Amino acid sequence: MQHYQTAIDQLGQSDTNACVPIALSILVGEQVTAINNDMINVGIRRRNRGVRDSLWMAYAEDVLNLRLNDVTSQVLAKGAKTSKSVARCLQPSKRYLIVVRGHILAYAHGEVQD
Numbered sequence: 001m002q003h004y005q006t007a008i009d010q011l012g013q014s015d016t017n018a019c020v021p022i023a024l025s026i027l028v029g030e031q032v033t034a035i036n037n038d039m040i041n042v043g044i045r046r047r048n049r050g051v052r053d054s055l056w057m058a059y060a061e062d063v064l065n066l067r068l069n070d071v072t073s074q075v076l077a078k079g080a081k082t083s084k085s086v087a088r089c090l091q092p093s094k095r096y097l098i099v100v101r102g103h104i105l106a107y108a109h110g111e112v113q114d
Contacts, residue, residue, distance in 0.1 A: 004106070004113040007032040019104050019114075020051045026106040026113045027095045028064050038063070050102065060097075071096070087112045 007022045010032050021036035028035075039045040042063075044055040060066040071090075080086040083098055083105060090096055092110035105114035 003109065011036065014047075016048045017050045020045070020056045023097055023104045023106040023113070024056070024060060024064060024066075026108050027066065027097065030064075035064075053099070056104075068097070083112050083114065 003026045004022065007025050011018055011022065015036065018032070018036060021032050021039055025032035025035045036045070039051065039056075039059060040047065042059075044059055045051045057068060061068060075086055075089050078089045080089045083100065086098055087107060090107050096107040098105045098107055098112070105112060107113065
């Protein structure tokens with residue numbers, strides 16, 4: 001959770017609903033402010049607003065060069081239904097984005113970062 005807290009501290013209280021830039025910054029190891037400002041500058045995010053899945057996914061793949069693979073069916077097949085149980089199904093050496101009901105969180109460094 002240290003990486004999540006660092007991202008929150010960098011972003012401060014100036015912007016809310018910033019789970020997408022926070023999760024992406026944890027995955028790629030960049031400053032959350034740089035990703036957040038870039039997403040705002042290219043017009044896919046507004047301050048204090050969330051981001052539609054189609055927009056952040058395209059940004060993650062095209063700008064951050066992330067390869068997104070959907071592992072939902074494998075995780076559900078193992079019986080995972082919460083972020084805590086999902087974490088037990090994931091490989092600790094890999095990085096994941098977990099999307100749940102309008103929220104996104106990162107799994108990195110062997111733990112859920114949210």
